[in-house]
Amino acid sequence: QVQLVESGGGLVQPGGSLRLSCAAYGIAFSIYTVGWYRQAPGKQRELVATITSGGSTNYADSVKGRFTISRDNAKNTVALQMNSLKLEDTAVYYCCAGYNYWGQGTQVTVSS
Numbered sequence: 001q002v003q004l005v006e007s008g009g010g011l012v013q014p015g016g017s018l019r020l021s022c023a024a025y026g027i028a029f030s031i032y033t034v035g036w037y038r039q040a041p042g043k044q045r046e047l048v049a050t051i052t053s054g055g056s057t058n059y060a061d062s063v064k065g066r067f068t069i070s071r072d073n074a075k076n077t078v079a080l081q082m083n084s085l086k087l088e089d090t091a092v093y094y095c096c097a098g099y100n101y102w103g104q105g106t107q108v109t110v111s112s
Contacts, residue, residue, distance in 0.1 A: 002026040004095050009106030012085055016110070020080040022095030022103060030073035032098040036080045038091035038108075048093070049080060062088075085110045 008020040022034065035050040049069040050058045057069050068081040078095065092105040
């Protein structure tokens with residue numbers, strides 16, 4: 001059974017940092033393009049960042065220069081380092097593998 005498990009969300013002040021992690025079970029994570037998506041209340045889910053099996057990355061314009069996606073194939077994990085967080089980064093963040101497998105999401109709240 002395939003399972004993606006996100007962790008690392010929480011409450012942080014503007015300008016702060018969080019590191020999200022996505023652990024995969026039941027699939028060879030390394031062969032998939034993995035993406036982080038987010039959904040804020042009342043808004044559509046949007047792409048935040050992706051990383052291919054070869055390590056190429058892509059970011060939404062809104063997070064470029066602040067967020068970094070990385071993967072550790074030995075540990076079957078993908079991380080999202082989020083720096084200089086803004087109020088508008090508040091959302092549930094989801095991990096997705098191969099545009100098919102989704103995690104349950106982790107809440108990120110940026111608030112003063």
